[in-house]
Amino acid sequence: MSSVTTSWRQRRQVARTRRALDRALARSSSPAMRDELLTIANGSAFLGR
Numbered sequence: 001m002s003s004v005t006t007s008w009r010q011r012r013q014v015a016r017t018r019r020a021l022d023r024a025l026a027r028s029s030s031p032a033m034r035d036e037l038l039t040i041a042n043g044s045a046f047l048g049r
Contacts, residue, residue, distance in 0.1 A: 021041055028034040 021037065024037055025034055028037060
């Protein structure tokens, strides 16, 4: 049962992180800031991949 709960929590965290990234990208003031956000997200395990 705990593995199911852990899996669900991980999926929820990934979904929250993706939504936060989407909001940050939508509010970014410049293409450079957008690129920086994408670099951070793609360069690490930021999205839970």
